[in-house]
Amino acid sequence: MNAFTAIDPGAAVAATPTPAVQWAMPGALPADLAAQWDALALDAAEPNVFAQRWFVEASAPLASRDVRLLAVRQAGRLIGLLPLANASRYGRLPLPHDENWLHHHAFLGGPLLRAGHEHAAWAAILAALDADPHATGLLHLTGLVEHGPVHRALIQAAARPCDTVYRIERALLQSDLAPEAYYEATVRKKKRKEIARLQSRLAEQGAVAIRRLDDADDLDSWIDAFLALEASGWKGRAGSALACTPQTAAFFRAALHGARAAGKLELLRLDLDGRAIAILVNFLSPPGSYSFKTAFDEAYARYSPGVLIQLANFDMLDRDEIAWMDSCAAQDHPMIDSLWGQRRAIVRVTLPLAGVRSRAIFHAVRTLERLAAARKRPAPEPSA
Structure with a gap:
């Protein structure tokens, strides 16, 4: 080969x-x-x-x-x-x-x-x-x-x-605005007030801090904390958390170690009294970046730790080498769509390979897909 x-x-x-x-x-x-x-x-x-x-x-x-x-x-x-x-x-x-x-x-x-x-x-x-x-x-x-x-x-x-x-559209972070200006321009005032209230309530529970992985930090301990947070929530109960199988946990560990060795990794964590209650994994590839995975402690869900750690992620807008961040989120994701104002269209395409048979298969498949799409479309409203 x-x-x-x-x-x-x-x-x-x-x-x-x-x-x-x-x-x-x-x-x-x-x-x-x-x-x-x-x-x-x-x-x-x-x-x-x-x-x-x-x-x-x-x-x-x-x-x-x-x-x-x-x-x-x-x-x-x-x-x-x-x-x-x-x-x-x-x-x-x-x-x-x-x-x-x-x-x-x-x-x-x-x-x-x-x-x-x-x-x-x-x-x-x-x-x-x-x-x-x-x-x-x-x-x-x-x-x-x-x-x-x-x-x-x-x-x-x-x-x-x-x-x-x-075709789907998912949230994208891209702007010439500074982080605070972007936050004010993108997130409606009522939601900003609610987030400020959640920040104050969380601060009443102990010392709150945002940490970023640096060269002196032990990556495996951060990975362990992420896997534990994710497994403790709904993904763990559903059996879809990375820690649910040794193979997916090993993949996650290998990917993050590989990203760090390549200079592509950023980890953010939201700590309460020194213990992580939310962790965000970003991959960097200038001029782009990717918000890969987030995990949070559901015991603190009422404080929206996933939202709070994304506020720290707005600092990405201050980096000269990074022009945008892809959310990697599902279309119409309620949390990230409320914070990030831009959208990125992602498509799936099909094309035939060489040969008459391939062209015939392609046209037959596309005809079936168009018929299926037409059946899903709502009927037009009757004219008055």
């Missing part, structure tokens, strides 16, 4: 060398590919921490399917990398297809594409899948930023239908 496409070494060097494709497995990377993957993340047209090496390597052991990495190099330099997997079902249809692979806790699915090489990278990726004997007719891409550099380049390079089949 770690084989490059054949290139004639005696051929004349073109002004723009033809990209070469390499297949690899996350757990068995050639040393040069690992180093170039890290370098690509620093020069990506669109940052995506969930496609960076430290996150993919932490999450790949939990994959229920074989994950392949499709890497594209040009003139020896990595210009694109996309984790892929085969799927046996397309929605409710028993239709095998290829899709970008995302771990359950990954909230963005765009590949890493080198700035200035987006079109060439996508063209090489699609050509490789068109020729891949393991490919199964359709390519399904989840978690693309709508009209972002990755999405735009895909549409331009595809030379085939590239349909948006699902």
